[in-house]
Amino acid sequence: KTLVDSGVDSDKISVLPYGVDAARFPQKVNYSDCRRKLKLLFLGQMVQRKGLSYLLKAVRALHTDNIELTIVGRGRIDEHLLKEYAAFVDFKIIRGLSHEDLVKCFHDHDVMVLPSLVEGFGHVILEAMSAGLPVICTKNTAGPDLFVTGDEGIVVPIRDSEAISTCIEGLMRGKGKVEFMGRQAAFAARDFTWERHCDGVRQFYLANS
Numbered sequence: 001k002t003l004v005d006s007g008v009d010s011d012k013i014s015v016l017p018y019g020v021d022a023a024r025f026p027q028k029v030n031y032s033d034c035r036r037k038l039k040l041l042f043l044g045q046m047v048q049r050k051g052l053s054y055l056l057k058a059v060r061a062l063h064t065d066n067i068e069l070t071i072v073g074r075g076r077i078d079e080h081l082l083k084e085y086a087a088f089v090d091f092k093i094i095r096g097l098s099h100e101d102l103v104k105c106f107h108d109h110d111v112m113v114l115p116s117l118v119e120g121f122g123h124v125i126l127e128a129m130s131a132g133l134p135v136i137c138t139k140n141t142a143g144p145d146l147f148v149t150g151d152e153g154i155v156v157p158i159r160d161s162e163a164i165s166t167c168i169e170g171l172m173r174g175k176g177k178v179e180f181m182g183r184q185a186a187f188a189a190r191d192f193t194w195e196r197h198c199d200g201v202r203q204f205y206l207a208n209s
Contacts, residue, residue, distance in 0.1 A: 019194035051115030
């Protein structure tokens with residue numbers, strides 16, 4: 001869409017989403033009753049480019065103890081931003097995880113939220129989907145290209161904490177909704193293989209050589 005807005009002919013554009021190795025990110029087995037407590041996961045650099053403040057503001061606005069928020073990341077960390085919300089939002093911070101611990105972290109949570117302002121792709125969305133988590137993300141991520149039926153996740157506008165709050169609240173209230181969406185996400189992710197991605201690249205070059 002950015003290219004089209006810049007004047008590029010849409011017929012010259014091919015979208016080839018990355019892949020995910022389902023064997024390395026297996027689907028979770030057990031789903032909890034999210035109406036009692038919803039475990040949210042943020043995974044990425046702990047900076048505002050990832051829209052972190054809008055997630056923290058959204059959780060704060062819900063005024064409930066039935067949400068657990070875990071923020072996982074490495075690299076740059078906006079300590080000032082985290083400190084600003086620490087007095088109002090109960091969240092846990094984890095810095096750096098091994099692959100094994102990352103998969104366990106996915107399985108221990110119910111929903112991943114990535115409210116990024118700008119993303120090249122946001123590969124963590126596909127990894128979370130493969131692990132069986134529905135994803136709340138912005139339109140500026142890969143979400144719109146990965147949510148095949150629309151039941152795998154929810155796309156929200158950027159900089160919209162109210163929309164994030166509404167999504168979280170809806171998932172908490174809907175009986176079995178998180179499990180249904182999580183299973184849909186895992187099912188959809190199985191189609192996004194690295195083989196499919198590489199084949200798409202080859203076909204693109206052959207068609208345009």
